[in-house]
Amino acid sequence: MTGAEKAAILLLYVGIDATTKVFQHLDDMDIKKISQSMASLGHVSLPVIQEVVDEYNKITSPDAGFFSQGDEFVRKILEKALGVSKADMLLQELHTTSIGDIEDILSEMDAKTVANFLSQEHPQTIAVIVAKLRPKQTSDIIAHLPLDLQAEVIIRIADVDQVSPEILKDIDDVIRRELTSLGGVQSFKVGGVEKVVEMFNHLDRSKEKHILDKLDVMNPPLAEVIRKHLFTFEDIFKLDDRSIQAIMREISNDTLTLAMKASTEEVKEKVFRNISSRAAEMIKEDLEVMGPVRLSDVEKAQTEIIKIVRKMEEDGKVVIAGRGGDDVLV
Template identity: 80%
Template sequence: MTGSDKAAILLLYLGPDATSKVFEHMDDVDIKKISQSMARLGHVPRDVIQGVVTEFTDITNPETGFFSQGEEFVKKILEKALGVQKAESLLQELRTSSIGDMVDILATMDSKTIANFFSQEHPQTIAVILAKLKPKQTSEIVGLLPQELQAEVVIRIAEVDQVSPEILAEIDEVIRKELTALGGVQRFKVGGVEKVVDMFSYLDRSKEKKILDRLDALNPPLAEVIRKHLFTFEDIFKLDDRAIQSIMREVSNDTLTLAMKTSPDDVKDKIFRNISSRAAEMIKEDLEVMGPVRLSDVEKAQSEIIKVVRKMEEDGKVVIAGRGGDDVLV
């Protein structure tokens, strides 16, 4: 049993009055976890109760355990502790949170294991689930799927903007049964083009290119939209000189040198114009004597610089026009 399961059994045993007083001193996250456990416990055997609240064994019914009173019990204590409006909002989350539980389970699993399992599922099912995972894990799993599935799943992640609670519950049930270890009119945002673009930021350039090339054949408009939103190492040098100078001050010479290994001459020239002459000479010398390097190492260095640019954009230190809309700089 989880800690929230044990807490739920104890509070159910103590009753609504004591439970509401306890909830007044807890944050929403913990209340939600315990309430979920309460709502799904069902029958709790006497020996389980004894294991959780051994100090109360002298007053525990020796014949049976008890049945959780389910949602009505949860609703009553939430209203008493939080008020009617906040309680109803939290209950709505509880009714439709099973897909979130599965996300927590998948987050602890190896990406290769998940990809092997999903390789037998329909692309739409895969997309709905992957769209709920963190971008890094999503990219790892997509990269490990059979090649013929990768672009299909990416298309569906971009298209699956909203999904009904009923479908989420159905997918959750099917996946749970198949893994064996492993809510209504409201709809939930789980995907979209932004999710795909975020996912691509964790893919290496070769896999990114293969998927985009396949998308060109399967869904050209989507491929064009994704390319418009993707920010590449070369795009940095379409910025003005002041922005480039700010970025270069945040990047080490070693990382910059490696990232420039495959850059065209016009990109190199723009970099050299926006760093000190001493740094430029050092990088030129290093590039001249640098032997063969892995493409993956170059792409990793470029990705590190891209992350620096994204962080600077988030902090308002640089402005990148044209990303996510028709931005115009004036």
């Protein structure tokens, strides 16, 4: 048995409430794997249950095996753990295609290898494939594609919204011919502008600027939309002072100092106004004595701070009313 099958048996045995709590701590990929196993288990015998329970050092004494409730059980758990909307999206993907298998395959490969493999494919095919991956992996792969191909793929990711099962089956064959579609008549969301923006947030600034410059020529409206939605380091300092103060408390002085190396005087002034006078003096001194630094190190520090701000936004600690901003120049 695979790990997903063992997890499915154990969770089906302990019931919906316990499974719901477990699912709340898993990522989407693990939930999809376990849900697929749940839906396909059928009858599970007592010896198999006992074997799984023993392996997980659980004490149990069931009187008989059970028959998997399949889709209905999965739906109830997903809805309780993730909400109706997200549950519907995951179930739709489970029933429409074996695209999760593609994600598993690509997740085991480094970005450069995947980019070399995909670079021979049509930009539309590349877009559909990478749009289903995690944003960080998507950005890494695109960064390794030929320069002339990068903007082409970005445009198509933004345009890809609904994909038919037939197209997904063709793409399955491109990646691994032995994979087959699970069928279904629905289509599901794989891309869109939101996906592009999320992917851009994982690119370094120089790569981001290069692609946006290309998009300015190839598709100006799309470039404008992306810029409006991108949240930059400078955007943090367009927030109100109370929000900035909350953000500053979550950031180390070393990270903040390095991130400010490329900042304007206006940004620096706003930072100093929203931290303690002692911390401000220390950062000013460090900036004065700091020698040349690599642009990539500055961007890394800024990206780290942006991630902290996004997490705070998710937790409701700050409210970001608008997005947008200019590139940072060093």
